[in-house]
Amino acid sequence: MTTTCNTSSPLHRKSKLAKSLERDVLGIALEHGRRVGSEGHTIVEEYLLERLEQIGCEPYAGDSFCLTYMQDGELFTNIVGVIPGQDRSKKPLLIGAHYDSVIDAPCADDNAAAVAIALAVVELAAVNANLERDLVVAIFDAEEPPYFQTESMGSNRFYEDQMKSEGVHAALIMDLVGHDLCFPGEFLAAVPGVGPVLGKIPGLSKKDINVPFLSDLLFVTGTESHRGLVSIMGENNSPKGLKVLPTLNRYVDDMSDHGIFRKNGVPYLFLSCGRWQHYHMPTDTPDRLNYKKMAAITYYVCELMADMDTQEMDRTGTEQFSETLELEASQLKKILGPAHNMILKRMGIPSISTRDDMTRFVGSLLEAGM
Ligand SMILES: [Zn+2]
Structure with a gap:
């Protein structure tokens, strides 16, 4: 409605x-x-x-x-x-x-x-x-x-x-x-087109980077x-x-x-x-x-x-x-688009199919300062 x-x-x-x-x-x-x-x-x-x-x-x-x-x-x-x-x-x-x-x-x-x-x-x-x-x-x-x-x-x-x-x-x-x-820079380094840019901006912190597609x-x-x-x-x-x-x-x-x-x-x-x-x-x-x-x-x-x-x-x-895992996982995939799999890979998580996978994913983000 x-x-x-x-x-x-x-x-x-x-x-x-x-x-x-x-x-x-x-x-x-x-x-x-x-x-x-x-x-x-x-x-x-x-x-x-x-x-x-x-x-x-x-x-x-x-x-x-x-x-x-x-x-x-x-x-x-x-x-x-x-x-x-x-x-x-x-x-x-x-x-x-x-x-x-x-x-x-x-x-x-x-x-x-x-x-x-x-x-x-x-x-x-x-x-x-x-x-x-x-x-x-x-x-x-x-x-x-x-x-x-x-x-x-x-x-x-x-x-x-x-x-x-x-x-x-x-x-x-x-x-x-x-x-x-803002998004922790270390995960964005995995996204094509973003990683190289991160390295070129002097003094830019790895944290709190404003990425247009996620702002x-x-x-x-x-x-x-x-x-x-x-x-x-x-x-x-x-x-x-x-x-x-x-x-x-x-x-x-x-x-x-x-x-x-x-x-x-x-x-x-x-x-x-x-x-x-x-x-x-x-x-x-x-x-x-x-x-x-x-x-x-x-x-x-x-x-x-x-x-x-x-x-x-x-x-x-x-x-x-x-249990909201299905909703959380599908929204995450939609939002990250092509970056989804790359970010997961960087975190060492093959896919988000269980609550444990999601807990690990969120844990990595929080650890990175989000
Ligand atoms: Zn407050």
Whole structure:
């Protein structure tokens, strides 16, 4: 099932959407950051409240988008709104991303980009009015260290204390979704035409090399959290302007706010372009993001949301966990094209036909610094 947009909005044009995403990133990625307790944090909070209002969200609970909580003497604020669906008796969908920054710097990719995409998805859902279920937009506080995976982490507090008892039907979480993908150079050396070039660029690191045919890659973990998601990911395997690579969450652990949903058996997807050389650095600035790629991710998430909306996701027995090897392997082959076999050969893996093969392949990539 796909969304056919019958209502027209400027956001239905990719160039307009890219501009709108950039505007939101600039509104969030302040020069001095938005660490918890900082002035920037308060300014961004205000900005987000205004945006949710403009988009036409309702507060998720009470009469404010701000869901505050105290933890260890510190005050935190999750910002949560809802776009009402056609059937409000159904469990809502949730889209989430954190807005705090790790250092006093813009942190554009981490995580202003994801917040901007979440706002755009919600805005499109409001315009299209195509979802049966409510769509909850949860902009979490305190994802970054020293709060990461602690009681203070915004998504943990939301799930345990602020979420309504009905829970959520499924969750989609994003982190680090604004940049072009870089690829470990040592594997690219195996690709014809790339290897010789690598050697000719003085000072070029073997890591973090931007390869045009892989720059639009997007990783998705969590497909394995429910078999309903396997068919959704299979149907949406070639989104325009993106290469989507599903992989197991356990290969990379709970890198972000999806952890609490995973631990509680909620079907979830986690989208990320992975770490890059500007990760947690002052150089993670708005000018380094790819807004066209972000626009493509926005449309892709809209499609996923529309399908998650109608997909039954019963959570009984062991069926909720699915083997996704076939999907992972076929996407990998499609994405790497002719380089697929060469890269495998370089890694000493004849083919990817078992889970062990895939685990070895991913292990080699992670070892190389991906
Ligand atoms: Zn971070």
